[in-house]
Amino acid sequence: MADFDKEYHEETINSTVDWLRNAAPYIYLFRNKIFIVSISKRNFPPSTLSNLIQDLSFLCCIGVKIVIVFDPKDLFEKELKIRNQTITEINGHNIIDEITVECMKIASGIMRFNLEALFSTSVTDAPITLSDVKIVSGNFVNAKPRGIYRGVDLVKNGVVRKIDTKSIKTELEKNSIVLFSPIGYSATGETFLLDSEELATEIGISMSADKLIFITDTLDVSQYPISEINELSRDHLESNAGAIKTKFFVLNKLLKLSERACDKNVGRIHILPYEKDGEILIELFTRQGVGVMVARDQLRNIRPAGPQDINSILDLIKPIESSGTLTKRSRVDIERDIVNYYVLDHDSQIYGCACLNTYSEEKVSEISCLIVHSKYQNTGEGKRLLEFIIDKAKEQHVKNVFVLTTQAEHWFLEHGFVRDPTFTLPVDKMPNVSEGRNSLVLIKKL
Numbered sequence: 001m002a003d004f005d006k007e008y009h010e011e012t013i014n015s016t017v018d019w020l021r022n023a024a025p026y027i028y029l030f031r032n033k034i035f036i037v038s039i040s041k042r043n044f045p046p047s048t049l050s051n052l053i054q055d056l057s058f059l060c061c062i063g064v065k066i067v068i069v070f071d072p073k074d075l076f077e078k079e080l081k082i083r084n085q086t087i088t089e090i091n092g093h094n095i096i097d098e099i100t101v102e103c104m105k106i107a108s109g110i111m112r113f114n115l116e117a118l119f120s121t122s123v124t125d126a127p128i129t130l131s132d133v134k135i136v137s138g139n140f141v142n143a144k145p146r147g148i149y150r151g152v153d154l155v156k157n158g159v160v161r162k163i164d165t166k167s168i169k170t171e172l173e174k175n176s177i178v179l180f181s182p183i184g185y186s187a188t189g190e191t192f193l194l195d196s197e198e199l200a201t202e203i204g205i206s207m208s209a210d211k212l213i214f215i216t217d218t219l220d221v222s223q224y225p226i227s228e229i230n231e232l233s234r235d236h237l238e239s240n241a242g243a244i245k246t247k248f249f250v251l252n253k254l255l256k257l258s259e260r261a262c263d264k265n266v267g268r269i270h271i272l273p274y275e276k277d278g279e280i281l282i283e284l285f286t287r288q289g290v291g292v293m294v295a296r297d298q299l300r301n302i303r304p305a306g307p308q309d310i311n312s313i314l315d316l317i318k319p320i321e322s323s324g325t326l327t328k329r330s331r332v333d334i335e336r337d338i339v340n341y342y343v344l345d346h347d348s349q350i351y352g353c354a355c356l357n358t359y360s361e362e363k364v365s366e367i368s369c370l371i372v373h374s375k376y377q378n379t380g381e382g383k384r385l386l387e388f389i390i391d392k393a394k395e396q397h398v399k400n401v402f403v404l405t406t407q408a409e410h411w412f413l414e415h416g417f418v419r420d421p422t423f424t425l426p427v428d429k430m431p432n433v434s435e436g437r438n439s440l441v442l443i444k445k446l
């Protein structure tokens, strides 16, 4: 192999290994989870759409249950044009007549055939060939008229009345992808046009989906840099609703739907501009993502550690241990003490830990193994974790907490710890203090 090829080969191997390692926890987490994907975007380049379908097939292959709600905007507008049909709008609500419904039926039919063709693609390295995924659709949505708005009948403009979740789940269990167009049928046999994003939200709610993903053209990232809202918790969105909705008014509808979905038990809502190919994979398999994410729960959470966190704790300790900052701990040590550990959890990724060991006879607790991953340092997470651990110590009615440190003396001093020559370590701690490390003992009275 030529030198250049060899270098290129090695680089590819390294990046593949890195990618797989980073993606592994997500692959594990996503198995059997329900994702509702709403695709409502004009001018989606055919190659991007085809890649998106491959990406969705890949998700299906790793065990994700997928529902797609597709709004065939371009085809629908083309059909309206062919028939010289215009839609009248009353304060954001469209009046939908029979001809408009016909246009949507044609557009949805064509879209469905196109998608079926894409999902049937069978090129050698396409994921679809690995899984034999089937795409199904049907009369799963019961609709009712949106009704009369400000005295005007919106006619065939409808809203969701009921969703046949049982039948959808049956299809998902068979590893099928369930496809919806923005059409629903009433109990009287009439056809109604639905808002595709509202429909996706209602399906997400009815299925208690783990993720609701909006692929939208309402978000132009070049005009609206979204870094400050790329991760929002439901609570944060509520307490900052005014500012966020004024600044990002283009997202008002989707943020409102996101709030509704969170309140009704959908885990995460992702809003993706889909300006770049592969955005869905970047959003789902990387920490930083590319779009806006709204989460039902707090994203950064401190919680007691469990056996499933042992590997992550070992990964956090390893680099710091080898530099001599922390005492050596084996897997067995961590396993034995796991009930005393707490972890910083960011969306199921562990990025910090601390251990609280209480010596009840002396009424004193030791804080050890306090680590924040380097990527998250200097953002107040260490302070937050320390305060949390001190509160836990207080719950155990101890008089003091102490730490043994070689590198973080000033950090602890700044958080109210002091040197106290009169303080003696608990008897059970003495044999475990490593002489050569010459650690400083700092205490804090509670």
Ligand SMILES: CC(C)(COP(=O)(O)OP(=O)(O)OC[C@H]1O[C@@H](n2cnc3c(N)ncnc32)[C@H](O)[C@@H]1OP(=O)(O)O)[C@@H](O)C(=O)NCCC(=O)NCCS
Residues within 6 Å of the ligand: 320, 325, 367, 368, 369, 370, 371, 372, 373, 376, 377, 378, 379, 380, 381, 382, 383, 384, 403, 404, 405, 406, 407, 408, 409, 410, 411
């Ligand atoms: C010590 C540690 C937990 C702090 O975490 P953190 O999330 O960066 O802390 P915070 O964001 O709350 O505080 C950051 C501040 O502390 C300062 N700081 C961080 N580590 C420090 C240290 N070892 N000594 C003195 N100051 C330190 C930073 O400079 C920053 O100061 P600033 O606010 O004036 O800019 C983290 O640096 C770490 O994991 N260190 C390695 C493990 C370790 O030494 N643990 C302690 C022994 S158990």
